[in-house]
Amino acid sequence: MIVSRRKTTLVKTALRAASLSATFFAFALVVWGGIVRINEAGMTCPDWPRCRGAWVPSLHGPVIYEWSHRFGAGILTALMLSTVTLAWANRRQLPGAMRAGWYALAFLCAQIVVGALTIKYLNNPPSVAAHLAVGFGTFVSLLLVTLNAFGWASSATSPREQARRLSLLPARMALFSTIAAVAAVVAGGYMSASRAGAACIGIPLCRGWKGSLTTLQQIHMGHRLLAYLTVALVCATFALFVTGSAKPRAATAVAWSAFALMILQGTLGILTVTSGLQPVLRSWHQANGALLVAALVCLTYISYRYAAGRGVGTQPEISTASRRAETASGGGLRIVRNYIGLTKLNVMSLLLFTTFAAMMIAAHGLPSVRLVLWTLLGGALASASSGAINMFLDRDIDAEMKRTKKRPIPSGRVAPRAALTFGVALGIAAVSVLAAQVNVLAALLAAIGILYYVFVYTIWLKRSTPQNIVIGGAAGAIPPLVGWAAVTDHVGLTAVLLFIIVFLWTPPHFWALALLGKDEYRRVGIPMLPVVRGDAVTKRHIVWYSAALLATTLVLVPMHLMGLVYLACALALDAAFLVCALWVARTGSVLSERVMYRYSMLYLALLFGAMVVDRFHHGFGV
Secondary structure (H helix, E strand, O other), rough: OHHHHHHHHHHHHHHHHHHHHHHHHHHHHHHHHHHHHOOOOOOOOOOOOOOOEEOOOOOOOOHHHHHHHHHHHHHHHHHHHHHHHHHHOOOOOOOHHHHHHHHHHHHHHHEEEEEHHHHHHOOHHHHHHHHHHHHHHHHHHHHHHHHHHHHOOOOOHHHHHHHHEEEEEHHHHHHHHHHHHHHHHHHHHHHOOOOOOOOOOOOOOEEEOOOOOHHHHHHHHHHHHHHHHHHHHHHHHHHHHHOOOOOOOOHHHHHHHHHHHHHHHHHHHHHHHHHOHHHHHHHHHHHHHHHHHHHHHHHHHHHHHOOOOOOOOOOOOOOOOHHHHOOOOOOOOOHHHHHHHHOOHHHHHHHHHHHHHHHHHOOOOOOOOHHHHHHHHHHHHHHHHHHHHHHHHHHHHOOOOOOOOOOOOOOOOOHHHHHHHHHHHHHHHHHHHHHHHHHHHHHHHHHHHHHHHHHHHHHHOOOOOOOOOHOOOOHHHHHHHHHHHHHHOOEEEEEEEEEEEHHHHHHHHHHHHHHHHHHHHHHHHHHHHHOOOHHHHHHHHHHHHHHHHHHHHHHHOOOOOOOHHHHHHHHHHHHHHHHHHHHHHHOOOOOHHHHHHHHHHHHHHHHHHHHHHHHHHHHHOO
């Protein structure tokens, strides 16, 4: 027995040493790969796996950068195989380490293929970005092996530690911050390979708010916008960990580290741009980005291990018996219907209409059928992605509300993880379709819409403030920008006003629904305005926002963006909208609230339709 324990301890110690070494080596290779790219040494070895026909070529000039990167990859492969072998030996004691080890092996295999393709395609931007993404996947997998091997936050056994357990919200925010940080770093690699680093010298925007961007500037701003998103998420995550109730000491310490690295990363990014892309600063920028990702991975791991598990296991999963019954009774078609139910088709239809209307307004007529089809397909996928991920995140409250308890997840027809996977896949498909078939700006705006709806509205605002629908309404106002950008490849003044119109329309539209369902929102703890401030305040806000909406819709005429046809239609539609708002404010009857909610949807569709008709007849400029 003593010998067996000593053997187990020895194997565990060996795993810790191997995983730690492999993790540090993976980090070094990610950083060194950036240095290779900065020195433009990637193609000094034009063949693979050898370099200039030899395993050890003549090491002079830039060749040494690329060859040393490949040589280091060989060492890392050996360290990874040792780590996975030792994790297998500890699989019963440390199952988490073995799971992460399998991911590391998968990324290793992928990296071999991607590395060869990177050389084949002459280090073009997509291959470089893929190479960097797989490299970070390898690094993160090995880091998770190390964290499991050392048993960070493995349990909270003392009463004091039990009192410090976290809710799932900080853990989820840490996870999303990690994903955003990795995406920003990969986008930075794509930008570097595209030679777009010097395309934008302005801070924080490329050329201010005016003028369309070139392709290189769009690529550069794509990296920056992902970086700005990362900053926002890290700040929100940091606030969750350092405010409120006591948090585990380890989680708070790592949160401070991630926040400090984020500040340093932003500083390095600004200095890199303003210095004219000095190589030393570019190298430090990528190295610090990798450190930031590592800190966020650690924070995510620790916070999930400490999470109290609130909401976990409360939703019905699909049992084996129900799966068999479903399959036996035409389950294939039913499964398709269930997944379609995740996409919120009623919301999607209105979003797609505003997208299509914006395209016709921008084109002064009907754009090409090909452009319309691809744009609407990308928009539909983006809307479906947002809806599916929203249902996954809100599955606990959906199960408690009469209006939503029959949705696919709370009713048990779709498993939560399957819904999340479905939603993420749709989001990736949406951005890919728009980027490949429309333009990068439209894809970027769609990505911002998805991320804003998921992270800002669903995760952050919805359960924390009665202004959730006001600030979160920006997500639903993005489709007109996508449609406009699809046609013009920039965002003009008219497009901005369309965004503002939808933004101001959202609160009175949704508050009418909130008044109808305030008792259910109160029961599940969602701080909608009627729940927190009462019916009277909500009704006043409906009238105020309705007045602001009406003023905005009419300002398009004196600005010569719309003509008399639109003016006549807008006056009639606005008058009916205001009457509904005053009816709700005066009586507060269920009928008035229901009419207000339903008419508001018809109002937006007819208003955008009036704009299209006006452009067809008068062709006013942008």
